[in-house]
Amino acid sequence: MKNFIYLFSCFVISSFIISGCNHSKLDAPEVLENVIEEMQEIEEFRFTLSSHAEDSEGQQLRISSEGVAQYAPRAGQINIKSDYGDGDKVSTDVLISDDAIYHKGTIREEEEWIKSSYQHTPPTPLEQLTLIQEFIDSFTFTEEEDHYRFALTSYQEGLDILISAIFPFFHVSDDPFIEFLFYAFRQDGILNHFSYEFTINKESFKRDSESIELLLDIGGELVDDPMTFSEQLHITYYYDEIETIHIPEAVINEAMSYGEYISGRQEKTEEVPIETKGISDGNHFNGANFTSDGEWIYFIDHLAHDGIYRFKKEDIDKGMNKISDVSASNINITEHWIYYQDPTDDNHIYRIKKDGSDKEKSLYHNAIGLRVINDTLYYKDFAGTNNRSLYQSKLSSATTTTFSLVDHLFRFTIHQGNVFYLTDDFYLFVTDLDPNNKMNFPLTNHQVGMFQAKDGFIYYENRHDGNTIYRTPTDGERFEKLTNVESQGFNVTDDSIYFTNVDDNLGLYKYDLETRETTKLDDRAFSIQVIDDLVFYQKHISNLELGWFVINKDGSNPRRLYVN
Numbered sequence: 001m002k003n004f005i006y007l008f009s010c011f012v013i014s015s016f017i018i019s020g021c022n023h024s025k026l027d028a029p030e031v032l033e034n035v036i037e038e039m040q041e042i043e044e045f046r047f048t049l050s051s052h053a054e055d056s057e058g059q060q061l062r063i064s065s066e067g068v069a070q071y072a073p074r075a076g077q078i079n080i081k082s083d084y085g086d087g088d089k090v091s092t093d094v095l096i097s098d099d100a101i102y103h104k105g106t107i108r109e110e111e112e113w114i115k116s117s118y119q120h121t122p123p124t125p126l127e128q129l130t131l132i133q134e135f136i137d138s139f140t141f142t143e144e145e146d147h148y149r150f151a152l153t154s155y156q157e158g159l160d161i162l163i164s165a166i167f168p169f170f171h172v173s174d175d176p177f178i179e180f181l182f183y184a185f186r187q188d189g190i191l192n193h194f195s196y197e198f199t200i201n202k203e204s205f206k207r208d209s210e211s212i213e214l215l216l217d218i219g220g221e222l223v224d225d226p227m228t229f230s231e232q233l234h235i236t237y238y239y240d241e242i243e244t245i246h247i248p249e250a251v252i253n254e255a256m257s258y259g260e261y262i263s264g265r266q267e268k269t270e271e272v273p274i275e276t277k278g279i280s281d282g283n284h285f286n287g288a289n290f291t292s293d294g295e296w297i298y299f300i301d302h303l304a305h306d307g308i309y310r311f312k313k314e315d316i317d318k319g320m321n322k323i324s325d326v327s328a329s330n331i332n333i334t335e336h337w338i339y340y341q342d343p344t345d346d347n348h349i350y351r352i353k354k355d356g357s358d359k360e361k362s363l364y365h366n367a368i369g370l371r372v373i374n375d376t377l378y379y380k381d382f383a384g385t386n387n388r389s390l391y392q393s394k395l396s397s398a399t400t401t402t403f404s405l406v407d408h409l410f411r412f413t414i415h416q417g418n419v420f421y422l423t424d425d426f427y428l429f430v431t432d433l434d435p436n437n438k439m440n441f442p443l444t445n446h447q448v449g450m451f452q453a454k455d456g457f458i459y460y461e462n463r464h465d466g467n468t469i470y471r472t473p474t475d476g477e478r479f480e481k482l483t484n485v486e487s488q489g490f491n492v493t494d495d496s497i498y499f500t501n502v503d504d505n506l507g508l509y510k511y512d513l514e515t516r517e518t519t520k521l522d523d524r525a526f527s528i529q530v531i532d533d534l535v536f537y538q539k540h541i542s543n544l545e546l547g548w549f550v551i552n553k554d555g556s557n558p559r560r561l562y563v564n
Contacts, residue, residue: 028141031148031200032133038205039126044070046238049171053182055218056228060085061178068242069170071124073098075245082174090174095247102251103176105261115255116176117478119183119445122169125207131165147208151197159194166196166212171233176258180442184427185229187464188447189216192228210235219425257475259430259441272456273417278332278339278372281413281452282491283529288330289548290529290536293354297531298338301548302329308338308356309563313532316550319564323356332372339372341379349377363393373414380409390421392433405435415453416474422448426463430474443476454492461487469497469511483511483518491528491535496553498528498535508537510555521555536561 026034046068054060062085067078076096083089095102095113105112123131132139132150138159139150152159167186173179193215199208212233219226279291291298299309299320308328309320328340329347338354339362341347349363349370368380368388377393390406405419406412412421419431426447431440449461456474461467462481469483469490482497488506490499497511498521508525511518525537526546533553541547541560551558 025143026148028136028139028148028150029133031141031205032129032136032150034205035200035207036126036129036133039129039207042125042206042239043072044068044242046240046242047170047235049233049235051171051231051233053229053231055230061173063173065170065172067094067170068245069096069168070242070245074122074169075247076170077245078170078172080172080174092174094172094174095245095251096170096172097247097252100255101172101176101179102247102255103172103174106174107261112261113251113255114176114258114261115477116179116258117445117476118169119179120164123165128165129207131162135159135162143202146202148200148202149197150200151195153195153197155191155194163191163194163196163214166210167233168210168235171235177442180445182231183445185216185218186214186231188425189218189229191215192217204239206239207237209237257477259475262439262441275373275414275416277414278334279330280530281415281454282493283531284330284369284371284413285411285450285452286489286491286529287527289527290531291331291333292531293333293335296354298331298333298354300328300331300340302327302343306563308340308352310354313534316534316561317559319562321564324352324359326350326352326359330367330370332370334372334375339370339377341367341370347382349379365391369412371412371414378412378414380412388424390419392435405433406431406440411451413451413453415458416456418474420451420453420458420474422451428458428460430476441476443474444472444479449487450489452490452492455494459490459492459497461490467502469499482513482516485509489526489528491530493530493553498530500525500528508535508551510553519555521551522549522558525549 048066051063052060062083063080065078065080067076069076078094080094081091090106092106093104101116101118103114105114138156139152142149191214195213198210201208214231216229217226218229279288283290289300296310296312307322307325308331309322311320327342327344329343330341332339336353337351339349339351342350347367348361349365349367350359351362352359363377365379366382368382371378379391380388381391382388388409389404390409390412391404406421408424409421410424412419417433419433420428420443422428428443428448428451429440430443443458447463449463449467451458451460457471458474459469459471462470467486468481469487470479470481472479486502488500488502490497495513497513499509499511501507501509506524507520508522509518509520524539527538529536535551535553537549538546539549548561549558550561
């Protein structure tokens with residue numbers, strides 16, 4: 001009996017010791033290491049998500065969604081219920097693939113799908129947790145009955161990379177434009193308040209839930225009436241086995257761009273309009289100093305207010321001849337006329353004949369960025385209101401009819417019957433030329449520097465990627481990175497891009513669109529403008545003076561230009 005009691009006592013004590021060892025307290029780094037090890041095996045899960053977004057004007061959106069997601073490859077199948085707070089409620093489905101997001105349309109009875117791109121490359125849960133591990137000292141850590149809780153309740157310097165990574169790829173809305181807008185707010189808003197917490201199941205070491213709150217100031221000094229934007233988000237995870245997510249081929253093949261969806265898809269056989277421009281996009285955005293009618297090349301130096309010159313390509317080395325003493329900027333050529341702004345007369349719009357005769361005033365408007373396209377004048381009208389509205393004026397011998405198209409824009413061009421324009425905060429939008437249709441659509445999900453339209457593509461400097469040069473089709477369906485160096489102005493031709501390479505002391509470079517090869521042409525270049533096989537540019541001839549130079553497109557025969 002004594003032996004039995006002794007053995008039983010040893011068993012109890014041993015069990016207590018073992019039990020105590022199994023439940024010894026873990027600190028935050030140890031818990032997170034266990035979580036990361038466990039999450040390496042997680043490639044699929046179910047989830048429920050609820051969010052509430054609101055701005056200072058009272059506009060709000062509540063989203064309740066549930067679905068399944070996987071990471072190898074990335075995919076999702078989600079049902080969304082949206083409540084806009086004004087009686088407008090929407091229910092729809094979203095399918096996610098590795099390279100696109102497909103929203104089921106809600107404005108027409110027939111089934112339609114809208115294809116959009118990711119706003120950013122989303123991290124996997126493992127990548128997310130590994131990033132959190134780098135900032136573990138910023139979190140408070142508590143142990144509860146069934147969970148470990150990690151909480152970050154204030155913003156600290158250096159946390160921006162973490163904030164950009166915690167929003168999951170399956171946090172979508174019923175409308176791609178809303179997703180773009182919210183992403184832009186998060187990217188460019190000024191953070192006022194931020195909190196983030198997640199819970200870990202003590203038995204499985206899997207993440208059970210996440211909660212995010214943020215408050216942002218939007219606009220700042222860029223807009224007249226800045227606002228605030230708040231967003232709260234809660235996610236619950238379930239690690240059931242799910243079926244492989246499959247996106248029907250019909251959805252992939254028939255999905256349309258957002259612009260097509262809003263305006264009603266046009267027949268693919270419809271002829272694409274081709275514009276006749278008084279100056280190319282590349283020359284206009286690089287200073288509007290050179291343009292051509294095919295026979296003559298016309299030149300102005302608007303900073304010198306030194307008149308209008310012209311010359312023939314074969315006579316370029318004989319000097320440029322002045323045809324008029326007018327003060328001109330933003331020249332455009334039509335069949336019979338040169339249109340320009342006069343900076344000495346409040347930038348009113350004038351025209352003269354191509355031989356320099358018969359000067360006459362066309363419009364009494366304080367114009368900026370004049371373009372003549374298909375015998376229509378397009379310009380920003382400053383008008384003292386700081387709106388910088390885009391106007392079009394259809395000119396005839398009898399009347400001038402003027403329409404307002406867009407407010408608050410920075411740069412613009414017309415391409416394939418649409419207006420592509422940059423807003424004050426450097427986002428690229430597209431709208432059509434109908435003055436009665438004020439709908440516009442985002443073309444990119446990142447800020448843009450200079451841009452140009454050419455042959456169905458928009459080429460642009462990506463401000464979120466070091467001002468490297470990208471291009472996208474005019475429907476914004478995909479984005480293609482072309483260069484890996486910082487650009488400070490570029491000009492696109494049929495087969496090449498000529499650009500100022502900031503990474504090489506502002507050198508003149510050529511990027512071949514077919515071979516993808518990059519070639520240095522000169523040691524410095526600004527204001528790059530192209531006419532046929534000639535590349536014009538400025539560079540310093542002394543510390544205080546710039547000169548105009550020309551080089552052949554193949555990089556041969558660089559020389560300085562002179563006026564007679």
